[in-house]
Amino acid sequence: MKLSHIGALATLLAAGPALAADLAPRAAPPEWQPKPAQVYAAPIFTHTGFYVGMNGGYGWNGGRFANIPAGSWAGSANAMTVALAGSGATPSGGWAAGGQLGYNRQFGAFVLGAETDLDYLGARRRTVFATPTAGGFVIAQTETGAGDLLGTARLRAGAAFGKALVYATGGLAYGRVGATQTLIFPTSIAYGSQAGLKLGWALGAGAEYAILPNWTLRAEYLHADLGQSRATLWNAAFPTFPHLFRTTTHVDLARAGLNYRFGAPAPYGRW
Numbered sequence: 001m002k003l004s005h006i007g008a009l010a011t012l013l014a015a016g017p018a019l020a021a022d023l024a025p026r027a028a029p030p031e032w033q034p035k036p037a038q039v040y041a042a043p044i045f046t047h048t049g050f051y052v053g054m055n056g057g058y059g060w061n062g063g064r065f066a067n068i069p070a071g072s073w074a075g076s077a078n079a080m081t082v083a084l085a086g087s088g089a090t091p092s093g094g095w096a097a098g099g100q101l102g103y104n105r106q107f108g109a110f111v112l113g114a115e116t117d118l119d120y121l122g123a124r125r126r127t128v129f130a131t132p133t134a135g136g137f138v139i140a141q142t143e144t145g146a147g148d149l150l151g152t153a154r155l156r157a158g159a160a161f162g163k164a165l166v167y168a169t170g171g172l173a174y175g176r177v178g179a180t181q182t183l184i185f186p187t188s189i190a191y192g193s194q195a196g197l198k199l200g201w202a203l204g205a206g207a208e209y210a211i212l213p214n215w216t217l218r219a220e221y222l223h224a225d226l227g228q229s230r231a232t233l234w235n236a237a238f239p240t241f242p243h244l245f246r247t248t249t250h251v252d253l254a255r256a257g258l259n260y261r262f263g264a265p266a267p268y269g270r271w
Contacts, residue, residue, distance in 0.1 A: 045210065047111050047165055049261045052101040055220075057255025059096040059121045059150075065179070066246045094122030096253055102156070104165075111165055113156040121148055121251065150175040150224055150251055152202045163210035173202035173224040179247040181233060190243060192233035198249065200226040208259070218257045225250040 098119030158167025206220030
């Protein structure tokens with residue numbers, strides 16, 4: 001019995017170093033460290049993209065008219081022809097409202113684009129003249145005109161300064177114009193009118209600023225020239241001597257607009 005105890009004790013003593021190694025203290029795990037927060041770079045603003053918008057402002061119609069005698073309405077009096085060979089201005093103004101759509105492409109700080117728009121113009125003009133003749137009587141002339149629709153198809157080129165864009169623009173202009181003239185003689189009346197779609201050109205300049213990622217405000221000036229139109233006046237008292245009148249139509253627009261641009265990236269943080 002004692003021998004068995006002595007053997008067990010010897011075995012325990014022999015295994016002691018190994019057990020001590022197993023029971024040696026281990027190194028403490030590293031302290032927990034939070035991961036650094038991920039930083040996202042805000043996307044660089046660009047004016048590239050399709051857009052649609054609306055505009056409103058004021059338009060001036062700076063038209064003129066000119067009488068073109070095609071014969072002597074009095075038959076034998078050259079004075080009548082001279083009296084009718086007059087000209088005058090028929091300016092008018094009124095509100096304008098419409099819409100536009102287009103596309104911009106930005107290359108560095110340079111922006112190219114194309115835009116088409118259509119505006120309704122509230123401008124009308126009416127001018128009344130009393131022309132004395134060498135024969136001693138008066139010809140009353142009433143000239144009226146209207147240009148109620150104006151559209152353009154233009155190219156745009158400009159420079160971007162962050163959210164701001166300054167640009168020049170030019171291209172095709174078209175509009176519906178019309179004019180009438182009435183000549184009241186002592187014993188007869190002559191009347192003529194013209195109306196239709198006219199083509200011309202447009203030039204202008206403007207500036208835009210992005211107030212939100214997808215929304216821009218703009219201010220723009222545009223000049224459109226629709227050229228000349230002619231019409232013939234007829235008088236039943238002198239059917240063989242028609243008389244012509246010519247009108248010119250050019251419109252100046254000062255307007256503000258609001259555009260929505262499709263596909264703008266969502267910003268991070270404060271806009």
